[in-house]
Amino acid sequence: MNFLPGKRLIKAFISFVSAVVILIINLLNPVPKPFVPEPEIVEPYTGPTVTIAQNGQSEYKIIRGQNCSPSEKYAAEVLQDYLRKISGVTIPIFTDAEPSAEKEIVVGRTNREGVAGYTVDRASLGDEGLTVKTVGKRVVIAGGEKRGTLYGVFAFLEEALGCRWFTPTLIHVPQASQMKIPAELNFTQKPYFEYRDTNWTNAYDKLYSIANRLNGNTFRSLSEEQGGDVGFIGGFCHTFTTSIMHPSKYFDEHPEYYTLGAVTGVRSPDQLCLTNPDTLRIVIEEVRELLESGNSDGKIVSLTHHDNMNYCVCENCKAVDDYEGSHSGTMIHFVNAVADALKDEYPNVAFETFAYTYTQKPPAHTVPRPNVIVRLCSISCCFVHPIDDPFCVEDVTNNIAFYKDLRAWKKICNRLYIWDYTTNFEHYVGPCNNFGVLQRNVQIFNENNVKGVFEEGNSTGHESNAEFADLRCYLISRLLWNPYLDYDKTMNEFLKAYYGTGWQYVREYINMTMKHSGKFGFHASCMRRMTFPGVFILSPKQVAYCNDLWAKAAELAENETHLRRVRMSELSWRYWKACNKRSEFSRLRPKEEWRAENEALYNDYQKYGIKICSAFAPYFSANPDFYSTPDKWR
Ligand SMILES: [Zn+2]
Numbered sequence: 001m002n003f004l005p006g007k008r009l010i011k012a013f014i015s016f017v018s019a020v021v022i023l024i025i026n027l028l029n030p031v032p033k034p035f036v037p038e039p040e041i042v043e044p045y046t047g048p049t050v051t052i053a054q055n056g057q058s059e060y061k062i063i064r065g066q067n068c069s070p071s072e073k074y075a076a077e078v079l080q081d082y083l084r085k086i087s088g089v090t091i092p093i094f095t096d097a098e099p100s101a102e103k104e105i106v107v108g109r110t111n112r113e114g115v116a117g118y119t120v121d122r123a124s125l126g127d128e129g130l131t132v133k134t135v136g137k138r139v140v141i142a143g144g145e146k147r148g149t150l151y152g153v154f155a156f157l158e159e160a161l162g163c164r165w166f167t168p169t170l171i172h173v174p175q176a177s178q179m180k181i182p183a184e185l186n187f188t189q190k191p192y193f194e195y196r197d198t199n200w201t202n203a204y205d206k207l208y209s210i211a212n213r214l215n216g217n218t219f220r221s222l223s224e225e226q227g228g229d230v231g232f233i234g235g236f237c238h239t240f241t242t243s244i245m246h247p248s249k250y251f252d253e254h255p256e257y258y259t260l261g262a263v264t265g266v267r268s269p270d271q272l273c274l275t276n277p278d279t280l281r282i283v284i285e286e287v288r289e290l291l292e293s294g295n296s297d298g299k300i301v302s303l304t305h306h307d308n309m310n311y312c313v314c315e316n317c318k319a320v321d322d323y324e325g326s327h328s329g330t331m332i333h334f335v336n337a338v339a340d341a342l343k344d345e346y347p348n349v350a351f352e353t354f355a356y357t358y359t360q361k362p363p364a365h366t367v368p369r370p371n372v373i374v375r376l377c378s379i380s381c382c383f384v385h386p387i388d389d390p391f392c393v394e395d396v397t398n399n400i401a402f403y404k405d406l407r408a409w410k411k412i413c414n415r416l417y418i419w420d421y422t423t424n425f426e427h428y429v430g431p432c433n434n435f436g437v438l439q440r441n442v443q444i445f446n447e448n449n450v451k452g453v454f455e456e457g458n459s460t461g462h463e464s465n466a467e468f469a470d471l472r473c474y475l476i477s478r479l480l481w482n483p484y485l486d487y488d489k490t491m492n493e494f495l496k497a498y499y500g501t502g503w504q505y506v507r508e509y510i511n512m513t514m515k516h517s518g519k520f521g522f523h524a525s526c527m528r529r530m531t532f533p534g535v536f537i538l539s540p541k542q543v544a545y546c547n548d549l550w551a552k553a554a555e556l557a558e559n560e561t562h563l564r565r566v567r568m569s570e571l572s573w574r575y576w577k578a579c580n581k582r583s584e585f586s587r588l589r590p591k592e593e594w595r596a597e598n599e600a601l602y603n604d605y606q607k608y609g610i611k612i613c614s615a616f617a618p619y620f621s622a623n624p625d626f627y628s629t630p631d632k633w634r
């Protein structure tokens, strides 16, 4: 008998299967035509204008109220500073004691209101809303005295003069010796969310935050002059058994204050027993102490469970959770009790808890008190499909269940916040293809009565900006202020300023990531492995197409800064290829060649200061094995 040797048969079979798979991928993913950037058409404003300064001179004055708020005083100074940067002219600031004149830029509440042909509806604008308009030759920038007027100055600089705060160091300020603005400005902006925050690291910068209207207090604190902030007193999250009821104080003597854990099966110090009356008494005491310790006015106290599944299954907790059909039952009962106990002493304080993992589903019967904030966390979601995608469900992610819970919380909670996820925490340096859902998800939050949003990102972006950290931070900040902004225009403006002439090639790469992620029934959580098909399904020709896009973007870079940014952003693409052994990392190439590509990738991480690769095993190894894929270099 003349049998093929077993090994050869297996090899032949594998080759056949590979050929079929590649054929199918090619059939399903048509080969892209070479990318040709569209001509950039910039339509200049051609309507009537008002000249604010020309040839180094201005007839204008900046007017602020004599007794204006600290942030309105600062707003006038910011305006003066940027107008000087644009035109070279320092326009003087006067108070409204100065006689009224036509050529004024009026900032904030002044005695011009009601007598100079305009009024400002502050009741409707609230603390943060703004209005910008021209009244004859007069320019009016006004809004809430807390920070609305200050936001108004930035909105004026954006809309009328084209300034942008793309990153803390990339601030676009057009130069114009003739500084003109449209003669008929008239717009009003109000926030969609009362609380807007992200921990992408650019957002730690104060000016960036003010300009892009982030107002949380966890990652920056803003003085009264800078408009102040909203947010937390004490811990920000996972406070139970960390900043509140630390086990070192009570666990040895009173293990019954802590969870009879669903996971551990014994009393353990990593969650609380929420039906023990002494637990409640102590938490109220500790929170009262916290509120007495500093300025608590308008603040939020985080009463949030730990990051594990070890909820309490003691008889009392189980009875409540069974009755409520969710572990959020004991949580809402408990947080309501704390909120009730402190509401008379602290009527301006809110008590926040999570609807996270085992508490995601709302209770069937109990309703959060008006002074309770529920922060629903999207940890279970897929981030290549929008949250309201009716088909997005698999073993790890479940947008259908999350969206159902969102709508259920909306019915019972008047201050619903969201904790959303916008990076791949397992692979900070790999592609996270959520550019196609960022806007829609924020719109969904707004349309479901959400009042505050925190977008968690890569909080080590300064040490791992290998995957569009700057772009993502900018888009998120802008979307939290206006979920309905022109997303393409916003992204393209950023890309053009950031990458220079080759920006459209980077944009096309982003379009490819949007088109080819989460296809054919695959999904992507915020912790998915790099080799998972939900990240990308690309044929060899499409991989080559993306390679060409990056090469062209680099070729067109006009200076070192643009080139560096292109190379840094390309690292995420190289990481994906290296993890998946594609293109130059293919194992069909001689061993030493793909090993050298791995080493070159690692060296570029060093060159560009990329040290952190993941939220879980943070630092790249000092001695990686270049015969293994980069997800093993930890
Ligand atoms: Zn219990």
Ligand SMILES: [Zn+2]
Pocket (backbone or CB within 6 Å): 382, 383, 384, 385, 392, 393, 397, 399, 518, 522, 523, 524
């Ligand atoms: Zn999905």
